[in-house]
Amino acid sequence: MSARRLRIAVDVGGTFTDATLWDPQGNRLIAAKAPTTPKDRAVGVLDAVRLALEVAGEQPQHVREVIHGSTTGTNALIERTGAKVGLLTTDGFRDVLEIGRIMRPETGLYDVTIDRPPPLVGRRLRREVRERLDSQGRVLIPLDEAGVEEAARFFAQEKVEAVAVCFLFAFLNPAHEEKAGEILTRRLPGVPISLSARICPEIREYERSSTTVMNAYLTPVMAAYLDSLERQVKEALGAARLSVIQANGGSTAVAAARKKAVTTVNSGPAGGVVAAAFYGRRQGRDRLVSVDMGGTSFDIGLVEDGVTKVTTEGNFQDLPVRIPIIDLHIIGAGGGSIAWKDPGGALAVGPHSAGAQPGPACYGRGGTLPTVTDANLVLGRLSAEYFNAGRMKLDPAKARQAVGALAQAMGLSIEAAALGIIRVVNANMVKGIAAVTILRGIDVRDFALLSFGGAGGVHAVDLAQALSMTEALVPPLPGTFSAVGLLVTEVRHDYVAALGGVLSTAVDPAMLEAHYQKMEAEARTDLAQQGFEASSIDLVRTADLKVKGQTYELSLPMPGKGVVDAPAIAALLDSFAKLYRARYAFFFDGEPIEIVNLRLAALGRNPPVELARPAPAGPDPAPACKGSRPVYFEGPDFIETAVYDRERLRPGNRIAGPAVIEEETSSTLVPPGYAALVLDDGGLSIPIGGEAHP
Numbered sequence: 001m002s003a004r005r006l007r008i009a010v011d012v013g014g015t016f017t018d019a020t021l022w023d024p025q026g027n028r029l030i031a032a033k034a035p036t037t038p039k040d041r042a043v044g045v046l047d048a049v050r051l052a053l054e055v056a057g058e059q060p061q062h063v064r065e066v067i068h069g070s071t072t073g074t075n076a077l078i079e080r081t082g083a084k085v086g087l088l089t090t091d092g093f094r095d096v097l098e099i100g101r102i103m104r105p106e107t108g109l110y111d112v113t114i115d116r117p118p119p120l121v122g123r124r125l126r127r128e129v130r131e132r133l134d135s136q137g138r139v140l141i142p143l144d145e146a147g148v149e150e151a152a153r154f155f156a157q158e159k160v161e162a163v164a165v166c167f168l169f170a171f172l173n174p175a176h177e178e179k180a181g182e183i184l185t186r187r188l189p190g191v192p193i194s195l196s197a198r199i200c201p202e203i204r205e206y207e208r209s210s211t212t213v214m215n216a217y218l219t220p221v222m223a224a225y226l227d228s229l230e231r232q233v234k235e236a237l238g239a240a241r242l243s244v245i246q247a248n249g250g251s252t253a254v255a256a257a258r259k260k261a262v263t264t265v266n267s268g269p270a271g272g273v274v275a276a277a278f279y280g281r282r283q284g285r286d287r288l289v290s291v292d293m294g295g296t297s298f299d300i301g302l303v304e305d306g307v308t309k310v311t312t313e314g315n316f317q318d319l320p321v322r323i324p325i326i327d328l329h330i331i332g333a334g335g336g337s338i339a340w341k342d343p344g345g346a347l348a349v350g351p352h353s354a355g356a357q358p359g360p361a362c363y364g365r366g367g368t369l370p371t372v373t374d375a376n377l378v379l380g381r382l383s384a385e386y387f388n389a390g391r392m393k394l395d396p397a398k399a400r401q402a403v404g405a406l407a408q409a410m411g412l413s414i415e416a417a418a419l420g421i422i423r424v425v426n427a428n429m430v431k432g433i434a435a436v437t438i439l440r441g442i443d444v445r446d447f448a449l450l451s452f453g454g455a456g457g458v459h460a461v462d463l464a465q466a467l468s469m470t471e472a473l474v475p476p477l478p479g480t481f482s483a484v485g486l487l488v489t490e491v492r493h494d495y496v497a498a499l500g501g502v503l504s505t506a507v508d509p510a511m512l513e514a515h516y517q518k519m520e521a522e523a524r525t526d527l528a529q530q531g532f533e534a535s536s537i538d539l540v541r542t543a544d545l546k547v548k549g550q551t552y553e554l555s556l557p558m559p560g561k562g563v564v565d566a567p568a569i570a571a572l573l574d575s576f577a578k579l580y581r582a583r584y585a586f587f588f589d590g591e592p593i594e595i596v597n598l599r600l601a602a603l604g605r606n607p608p609v610e611l612a613r614p615a616p617a618g619p620d621p622a623p624a625c626k627g628s629r630p631v632y633f634e635g636p637d638f639i640e641t642a643v644y645d646r647e648r649l650r651p652g653n654r655i656a657g658p659a660v661i662e663e664e665t666s667s668t669l670v671p672p673g674y675a676a677l678v679l680d681d682g683g684l685s686i687p688i689g690g691e692a693h694p
Contacts (some may be wrong), residue, residue, distance in 0.1 A: 004062060041071070060201040116318065185597075245493070265316045274485035288451070289303075291468070331432040338350065347406075370406045448473055466687045527602055556579060631669075641659060654676070
């Protein structure tokens with residue numbers, strides 16, 4: 001037996017830190033939750049790891065790897081608690097961050113009170129230096145090294161904690177940025193320097209500047225956190241490897257995460273979408289909307305053709321980023337979301353959350369404001385005695401007191417107010433799902449809803465029914481399912497070669513092949529340093545193309561498995577025309593096409609994770625029934641509702657509603673008129689509008 005065989009994935013949420021342990025020899029997945037520790041999230045990570053080991057009956061010396069989805073960068077952006085940053089840029093481009101695209105935010109098109117968020121570096125800390133490259137990367141004005149020295153003195157005087165360098169057209173020729181970086185490193189010892197040519201070597205000055213500044217803003221924060229976490233992991237687990245999930249859905253080494261801190265933002269939610277694609281492929285569902293409802297947020301992802309969508313046009317906290325990221329939409333709707341009466345007298349829920357401290361009123365930690373969790377407890381949809389496997393006892397009296405105060409202000413009964421809270425938060429979540437489906441022209445009725453997170457199963461049927469989706473799915477281990485995604489993800493490194501827009505009719509295939517081979521050599525070296533053999537490495541080539549004169553490009557796979565040649569380019573252009581027609585409904589043959597970027601995704605394959613398949617049984621779920629309790633649905637009274645232990649359910653069981661299915665880290669609500677079918681791996685399928693619904 002291998003001494004170090006276990007892999008543990010840890011996803012830090014706003015309220016709970018989730019851990020999932022994978023034992024390949026025993027084919028076991030073990031889930032555990034520990035409270036998040038906001039003052040030092042590394043403490044909560046190790047608490048969750050220890051609890052998972054305890055539940056599994058395993059020892060620390062058996063852990064081979066800890067894969068971590070971090071919220072540290074996300075929280076630093078939300079709370080604006082990142083580093084004090086200085087920006088060095090080309091003379092005349094000091095105000096790029098404020099000028100941007102000269103567009104108002106989408107949410108502020110009709111609301112003049114909404115504006116773009118302020119830049120992460122104030123104007124006073126932005127310095128210009130004389131230098132200039134042309135659009136081909138040729139030097140027009142040499143770098144004024146004395147000007148860089150002067151900027152370094154200013155940054156030292158201002159005690160900046162990180163510096164971003166972004167020169168015009170540096171993605172085509174990084175020489176000026178590299179020289180400036182050398183001077184700044186010498187003059188500012190210990191201060192991390194982020195160069196745009198390394199962080200985001202792509203066209204678009206505003207997005208490249210924003211991404212580089214964000215990397216500088218997060219680097220000291222992430223470095224301090226990762227140093228602390230790495231030290232604590234070593235103390236607790238010895239030689240276990242620590243990996244960090246990125247926004248692209250792949251993992252990377254701690255050293256790489258320190259250098260590119262911006263890639264770690266939204267890494268936990270990205271794991272949920274990866275898990276959804278993994279589960280959908282297993283169950284033959286290739287069109288899914290994945291929703292992760294935790295304590296603080298509601299994370300929405302899309303799976304089409306069994307894969308997640310990775311884009312390079314994203315934003316974090318309404319600030320643009322130009323890195324490969326999984327397409328995610330996140331709103332403030334979770335179990336801890338606070339209900340309140342707005343100035344117009346209407347009931348509102350979120351986006352503010354009670355978080356881990358003090359948490360919902362029913363946690364008994366000092367919270368007094370009503371939350372979604374309190375409402376679900378008042379309605380009988382959660383168990384006061386079996387919350388988080390009984391490790392936490394909920395206080396129904398405190399929940400009723402908190403909801404009761406709101407009910408009195410609204411002129412409602414406590415039950416009506418609690419049901420109102422559920423209806424409002426459901427409406428918020430439906431609106432969020434529509435933003436990534438209906439508003440993009442996607443018919444959501446062709447999709448299944450995969451709902452997970454600690455609170456996801458309680459709301460799954462309501463959401464799927466409101467959107468007329470085909471079914472609601474609740475996977476195994478839903479309370480820690482994002483952590484499952486961290487286990488099944490591959491190690492991933494992304495590389496880009498910016499061409500600046502080369503006409504396809506004039507492109508040299510040998511030049512493209514040389515760029516790809518250079519990136520592939522770097523990728524193999526990087527993955528080999530992480531212990532991957534050549535047989536475990538996949539290299540995926542893509543290219544960004546656009547119509548000449550247009551602003552935005554489309555990304556497509558590079559055809560063929562061999563070298564880039566004329567037939568491969570012809571096939572690429574044909575694919576671009578087809579995708580353009582599908583996306584925009586028309587394409588004029590003969591339009592001049594430009595190749596803007598070449599991209600390479602390098603994947604290191606981890607050992608596969610399998611979900612156990614329990615022995616099947618008949619439709620009768622009676623052996624798993626552990627009693628009943630009153631549950632409030634649409635009124636006027638509570639309904640006596642069967643309660644089932646999910647661990648004792650077997651494939652083939654059919655659970656008719658009304659029912660509550662409880663497990664250690666989550667619960668699933670089956671309303672009257674619906675029925676849940678237990679799938680071959682223990683997942684739950686609840687048809688919407690099908691045979692189970694009258």
